[in-house]
Amino acid sequence: MFKSIFSNSFGILISRVTGLARDILMTSALGASIWSDVFFMAFKFPNLFRRIFAEGSFTQSFMPSYIASRQKSVFAVAIFIRFMLFIVAFSLIVTLFPEFFTKLLAWDWNADLISKTAPLTTINFWYLDLIFIVTFLGTLLQHKEHFFTTAFSTVWLNIAMIASLMLFAHSDPKTIVYALSFSILVGGLLQVATHLYTMRQKGMLKLLVGGWKYRNDKNVKAEESKFGSLFFPSVLGNSTAQIASFIDTSLASFLAAGSVSYLFYANRIFQLPFAIIALAITTALFPSIAKAIKNENHTLAFQNLNKSFWLLSTLLGISVLGGMLLSEPIVWLLFERGHFTIQDTHNTADVLMMYMIGLVPFGLAKLFSLYLYAMHKHIKAAKIAAASLxxxxxxxxxxxxxxxxxxxxxxxxxxxAVQMILTIREIGWGIFIEILKTKKIFYFTVGMTLLGIVFYILNQFLINLIR
Known part of the structure; x- marks a missing residue:
């Protein structure tokens, strides 16, 4: 399990580092301006649906159903066709009515801003079609406990965007945001190609070929129906953070210019430890827990959960202390250059501190929710997510x-925090208390206290140095 966690974390780390390099170039080119707000708003819409339907709901609904399926290749292809047709149709509708969908995102923007954003919304939305293919293929690879390809593949998106920023660095902001939008599609195509190559290397393409040949097999209809009953509740169960981020972006359009960008840049930093630690651990852990629970080996499932809890809590705890106590030096180092001013650094640092408060709760909610999804309690997870939303x-x-x-x-x-509390209550406080009944809690508390003091002193030194 820990080998899988490491390979997944390493792939995500490379992806996030290149993502930060991309954002550094973007802040230099666009700053926290109207055009940066326009681009982030256009990219927000496909990103919302990507995280809801592709990365979250699909994987955690598909995996238990796929494990239980007696005709895995037929089931997989049948589900792929159903989703792909829906996503392509949705993309066509957005292409025909981009201003309507853009207005849904930016309620308070005037007609001029909407008209500037709408064409970019059209271009960016087609990335969803490509990333669903990536997610589908990635889930099949995860079943074989191969995580690196999917974790690493976002690097191609970042490289494509970095290349466009370098090529059009001296162009006007409008040209830059259009170049960025088209580069997103190029990156998506490269991600698909990478997954197809890995599938071929592992001899898994024949699974898809066989599934296509027998895709109309009536014996899989019941499995498809069961998957459908799990998927739709998990749309909400897995999408709380994404829907909240969507709403935040919309509400930020009512605030001062640059607010959308402050949220984006701070969230990018927040997502670095969340992805490298929380997503990497839970993604690698989920197949193991799902298989253990299916085989009624609850002891093994708990052992994996217990080990992952302390690893996750320690790494996220360090990240929270560093992110909160060193927020301004971090933002200064990453973004303060070009059109990104000192005031932008202060504002983004304030937002980052507030985001970091929720890092541990979001990570633990993600961890404990694995039990709910592995036991097919998708409706219960959806109710918890709705309450937290x-x-x-x-x-x-x-x-x-x-x-x-x-x-x-x-x-x-x-x-x-609300989602974490309700999720733990659902799986049972007894399990949570059993995990905490160890000397590790003492060492954890002392270690975090000492580390907090070190980070505070370091922050005072760095603030005096950079200002």
Missing amino acids: VVNIIFSLILMKPLGAAGLALAGSIGG
């Missing part, structure tokens, strides 16, 4: 006026 929205409306973009980030962290 309502809390998030309420606090967003309350905090956005006094705290601005930072208030929206804090509301998200509060929603994550």
Whole structure:
């Protein structure tokens, strides 16, 4: 299991490092401006659906059903065709009515801003079609406990965007954002090609060929129906953070110019430890837990959960302390250049601190929810997610006026805490207490306290140095 976690984390690390390089170039070229807001708004829409339907709901609904299927290749192809047809049709609708869908995202933007964003929304949305293919193939590879290809593949997206930023570095902002949008599609095609190559290397393409040949087999209809009953509840169960981010972006359009960008840049930093640690661990852990529970080996499932809990808590705890106590030096180092000003650094650092409060709750909610999905409790997970989302929205409306973009980030962290508490309650406080009944809790507390003091002293030194 830990070999899988390492390979997944390493692939994600490379991806996120190139992503940060991309964002550094982007801040230099666009800063926190109207055109950066326009681009992030256009890219937000496909990103929302990518995370809801592709990365979250599909994988955690498909995996248990695929493991249980008696005709895996036929089942897989049948599900792929169903989803692909829906996504292509949706993409065509967005292409025909881009201004309508853009307005859904940016309620308070005027007609001029909507008209600037709508063509970019059309271009960016087709990335969803490509990334669904990537997610489908990646899930099949995960079943074989191969994680690196999917984790690494986002590097191609980042490289394509970096290349466009370098080629059009001296162009006007409008040209840059159009170049970025087309480069996203190029990156998506490269991601698909990488997965097809790995599938071929592992001899798995014949699985798809066989599934296509017998795709109309009536014996898989019941399996398809069961998958459908799991998928739709998991859309909500896996999408709380994405829907909240979508709402935050929309609410930020009511705030001062640059607020959308502050949220984006801070969230990019937040996503680095979340992806490398939380997503890497839970993605690698899920097939093991799903198989153990299917075989009624609950002891093995708990052992894997226990080991992952302490690894996850320690690494995320370090990240929270570093992200909060060193927020301004981190943002300064990564982004303060070109059109990104000192004030932008202060504002982004404030948002980052609020995001980091929710890092551990979001990570633990992700970890413990694996039990719910492995036991096919998708509806229960959906109800928990809905409750946390309502809390998030309420606090967003309350905090956005006094705290601005930072208030929206804090509301998200509060929603994550609610989701964690409700998820642990559902799987049983006994399991959680059993994990904590160890001397590790003492060493964890002392270690985090000492590390917090070190980070605080380091922050004071760096602030004096850079200012």
